[in-house]
Amino acid sequence: MSGSAAAAAPGHALDGRVVMVTGAHGGLGAAAAHACASAGATVVLLGRKIPKLNRVYDAIVRDPSGLPEPVNYPFDLSGAEYGDYMELAGRIGAQLGRLDGILHCAAEFPGLTPLEHTDPGHFARALHVDLTARWWLTQACLPLLRGSPDAAVVFVLDDDVPAAYRGAYGIAQHGQRALLDTLHAEHASGTVRFQGLRPGPMRTPLRARAHVSDDDRRARDPAVAAEACVVLLSSAGAAHRGLVLDPAP
Template sequence: MDDNAVAALDRRVVLVTGAHGGLGSAAAIACARAGATVVLLGRRLPKLNRVYDAIRAEGPEPLLYPLDLEGASPDDYAELAGRVGSELGRLDGVLHCAADFRGLTPLLHTDPAAFARAIHVNLTAPWWLSQACLPLLAKADDAALVFAINDLARVGKANWGGYGIAQQGLASLVGMLHSELANTPVRVSGLQPGPMRTPLRAMAYVEQDDRLARPPEVYAPACVTLLSPAGAAHRGQVWAPAP
C-alpha cells in the first residue's frame, strides 16, 4: 500500500457494523491501516475482540461496541451515537456490513417471524442506526454513509426471501438519501462487491464448488475508497468494483 492510501482515512472516525463478519472484519482492518479510528459494532464479543486485537497491530486503537441489531431499539442507536460523539469527538463515516441470511427458502414456506427478522436486520436496523448517526456525521467537513449491498440481479430471484427484498430496499435507500442529503457534507453510496467467500454466501452455495467467490479482503480497499474523500466520485451510486 502506498503512502497516499495509508493516509486516506487519517484522523477520521469510522463505524463498521458487522465488524466481525467476512467483509466487515476485512474492511475494519483496512480502515485502520488507512489511518482511521474504527468503531467495531457486532453482536459476538469474542469475535469482535479478535478483530480488535488485529487492528491494534495496524493502526489507532479501536472502540468496541457490542450490539445485536435484531433487538436494538432507536434509543439504543441514539445512545451509540452519543457515546461516539462524547468519547471520540466526531464521526466521519458509517459502513454497513452487518447482514442476516438463514438460507434459501420459498416465500410461501418462510416462517413469518423469520421474514420479519430478515427485513428488520437487513433494512430497518441499518436505517435506524444511520438516522441516529446523521446529526454527528453532518458536523464533519466530509462524511460518508456506505451500505454493502448484494447483487440485486441475483438476490431478486426465487428463494432469497426477506433478505433479497431487504437488499432491494437498501438500494432504494441509497438513492433516496442521496437526493435528500445532496447539499450536505454527508455522501451516501452503496458498495456491491462480487461473490465473496463468507459464511453468508455459504448458506446458499456449496463452498467447495463455488469457484466465483473471492476472499473478502479483495473488496476491503473499495470500502476505504468510499469512506475517504475519493468516494465523492461514487456519491449516490451503488458501486460494483472489479475484484
C-alpha cells in the same frame, strides 16, 4: 447508476477519521475494519458476537504497523430499540468527538427457504437487520455525521440475489437501493454523502449458506472489497457520491 472501482486509496486515506463498521466480525466487516484501520481510521467495531468482535479488535491492536486502537461496541441490531441507536450515537460523540463514516456490512440471512414456508419471525428479523436497522442507525448518527467536513455512509449491497428462496434478505436488497437513492436525492448538496458498494461474490459464511464452497469458483477474498470500502469512505469517495461502486475484478 453504478460506477467502476477507482484506483486504490492512499495508505493514509483515512487518517484522523472515525469510521463505524457494522457486522465488524463478519467476513467483509472484519476485512474492512482492518483495512480502514490500516488507512489511519479509528474504527468503531459494531457487532453482537462479542468473542468474534474481540478477535477483530485484537488483530488490529496487534498489527505490527501500529494502527489506531479501535473501539468495541457490542450491539444487537435485531433486538435494540430505536432509543438504543440514539444512545449509541451519543456515546460515540462523547467518547470520540466525531464520526466521519458508517459502513453497513451487517446482514441477516438464515438460509435458502421458499417464501411460503418462511417463519414469520425469521422474516421480520431479517428484514429489520437488512433494511430498517440500517436506516435507524444512519438516522441516529446523522447529526454527528454532519459535524464532519466529509462524511460518508456506505451501504453494502448484494445484487447477486436470485428472486427465489432468499426471503426477506433478497427483498431487503431492493429496499436498500431505494433507501440509498432517496437519501442521495434528499442530501445531494449536504456534507454527508450516501453511496453503495456491490462487492460481488465473496468467500464468507453468509454466502456459504446459499452456495457449495467447492463449486463456488466466482467467490473472491473479502479483502478485495475491503479496499473499495476504504476508497468510498475517504475523500476519493466523493467521486462516487450517490453511486454504487463495483470493485475492480
